[in-house]
Amino acid sequence: MRGIKDCRADFPLAGDLVYMDSASVSLCPEQVIGAVAEYDRRYRANVGRGVHRLTRFASQRFEDARARVAGFIGGQAGVTVLTANTTASVNMVAGGMRWRSGDRVVTSSAEHHSNLLPWLRLRERGVEVEVVAPDPDGLLDPTVVAAAVDDRTRLVALTHASNALGSVQPVREIGRIAHEHGARLLVDGAQSVPHLPVDVERLGCDYLCFSGHKMLGPTGTGILWMREPDLDPLFLGGGMIETVTSDGYTPAAPPARYEAGTPHVAGMIGLGRAVGYLEEIGMDEVRRHEAHLTGRLFAGLSGLDHVTVFGPESPEKRIGVVSFVVDGMHPHDVAHILDEAAGIMVRSGEHCCMPLMRHLGLAHGTVRASLYLYNTAEEVDLLLAAVEEITRMV
Secondary structure (H helix, E strand, O other): OOOHHHHHHHOHHHHOOEEOEOOOOOOOOHHHHHHHHHHHHHOOOOOOOOOOHHHHHHHHHHHHHHHHHHHHOOOOOOEEEEEOOHHHHHHHHHHHOOOOOOOEEEEEOOOOHHHOHHHHHHHHHOOEEEEEOOOOOOOOOHHHHHHHOOOOEEEEEEEOEOOOOOEEOOHHHHHHHHHHOOOEEEEEOOOOOOOOOOOHHHHOOOEEEEEHHHOOOOOOOEEEEEOOOOOOOOOOOOOOEEEEEOOEEEEOOOOHHHOOOOOOHHHHHHHHHHHHHHHHHOHHHHHHHHHHHHHHHHHHHHOOOOEEEEOOOOHHHEOOEEEEEEOOOOHHHHHHHHHHHHOEEOEEEOOOOHHHHHHOOOOOOEEEEEOOOOOOHHHHHHHHHHHHHHHOOO
């Protein structure tokens, strides 16, 4: 079994700099890089097309990876569809449900734009969209959501963990509220699946969307898990049909009907290996490691003069995303200094969460340090020392 302490050597970039931007794109271990390269070198072929040995082998590896990803989220009983990313997954749901004028969607102003804009656009089709606000820590009150959900609500769409503040939402409780009114629950798991033990049965969601590039996998990979294959396919073409005539077509059985065209074969195989890597370490261990580092970083930043930290203080209510501002300094300037002076990579700005930033009164957003299994306490202390040095410029 591989442990947290053993994993750092698997990430070449981790030895060259301090990488704290995993909420955007995680680093990729050698094992995943090797799995992708092996596909290209040894059995590169399309999947589900043809009978020669390479395509049969590639197809088996592709489906093995799909099964592993499904098992990782406890989703063996549902349908696991390969997409390009979380954004594509959310849009597949928005475009695949059969909306009627007067239907309602409930979401929040704490969402990433990818889980907000597809619902706002439905207003053009007569769908009512209610956007509820979180508290100052970015947490949603289930009673506020309950007040917004009624019997005309078709869908409640919420993030599990905020990419901007790290806040972990009570989606299970909110899901019960949605189901009491006959609504479905979509969970944006882009930030939770890489960092928390996630089980779709426990969450009670109907759709779970997440991205491979945030969980050690290749870019251009995402997952849409569906409890039931109840969506119309968003894309039509090769690979998603059973039969075609000049008069029409019959879609293939799920998940193929949702995967028109040649899929990202190497990406799915790489994502399957990334899931295997996380399983070897154990998601409970990943969670414990990140909680320790997050508590250390949150406490250290909170103790600095001229620094304001956002999000819940309790490690149980957040993932390893810590957002902060330095008085009188633009977040971009802070991030640039951290890079140039200390070799620390963080993100700055609004993090694709403009409504949330406006709700918090942050005109220029925040500096965001996002941690993962390859980060260390020494790196956290280096960041704290660098920020303390920056505050002396205020």
